[in-house]
Amino acid sequence: MASRKEQKEQARAARLAQEQDAASKAQRTRRFQMFGGATVIAVIVIVVAVVLSSSGGGGPKGAHPGLETGTKEHQLVSSVDTLLNKIPQSGNMLGSSTAKVTMQYFGDLECPYCQAFTLDVFPSFVQQEVRTGNVKVEYRSMCTATCDGKMTHAAEDAVFNSQQIAAYAAGKQNKFWQYAELFYHQQKTEGTGYPTDGFLTGIAKQIPGLNVQTWQTDRKDPSLADEVTADLAYSTQANLPGTPSLIMAGPKGTELVNNGDLVTSESQLTTAVKAVS
């Protein structure tokens, strides 16, 4: 039989074990509570980050972030449609094929000066001279804003070719100018590589009547890449100062409308038209 002292020690050990068990249980409970708390905090942060990221991206499901949507998109597409409605188009050419004067427009879709010209001056010129059949406009590619040195040469060339070819591919369905207009209207910061596949496809989807599937196939057409390369070679050979560079050609000769300066009024263009007509 255990002595009184041994009984006391056993009771003490049992009490200690019980206390230790309770403490460890309490600690485990506390740990699971903290685990739950940490999970809840993390989920809240993730949800906030996702919401911020999605709203920063903007646009409803299916639309590319950075492009107009809803009413704004509708208004933009309508205004471009109104500008170009019933004006003949063939590839990169806008206007009647029988027009006596041809204006070559050397541009870069990322160029903000081209944007300013296309949005502010070009529309009235289109109404006055192109719609009336006096002038036809041919768009050609020249890398300026895209090739501003923010990326490697290889990356710049790739982005430039990709965006210009996307517009040329729309030209195969005679919608080059819808594409270029919509691009300039929704242009972002130059040289940042923003014209991703999603962005370019997003613009194509905005063009009423453009078969996007055909457009996607046409983008792979090597002749379009050759066309961009030829345009670049010409602009280098002609030593054009920048974009937009506008060359007016007619029966009386050829004239560089702007020598590196921004064309800010339609009168500069009409004067050049008269000079070469």
Added chain:
Amino acid sequence: MSSVAGPAQRATRSFAGVDQLMVWILIFTTIGFLDAAYLTYVHYYGLGALLCLGAHSGHSSCVTVQSSPWAKIDGVPVALLGLIGYVGLFVSYFVTARLNGELGRAMGFCIALIGFGFSAYLTYRELFSIHAICEWCVGSAVCMTFLVVLTAIRFLRGEPVTN
């Protein structure tokens, strides 16, 4: 003879066996940190510096992803947020070791879970919105996936058991 290990003894034991888990956590955190640091660097010093294997519509898929609207939250590059996250993980390990073990482990798990959740969202965007994959982003997402599992085990396990 005392059964309580001295500081040197504890350190040896941790290194030898118990904290293999912590070694892996540190490895993945370091890899993720370097990955995020590189992405942050190229964000501020030019996307052209991205060494990316994938090509997408004629240009680097990393450039496509990094220049997408999802590469920033309210103007802050997600690469920088990732870098801050990895720094936060290192801070949590410091807190665990020096200040409060339970709190530090909870912090580490919480940060890893945030990183994992947001990486999962960004990967979804890469696949279904941007249609391009950036290997560096995937690398960070993989690190975060391992880290969320390892830090969860570490947290639920509590103090490392020493022999």
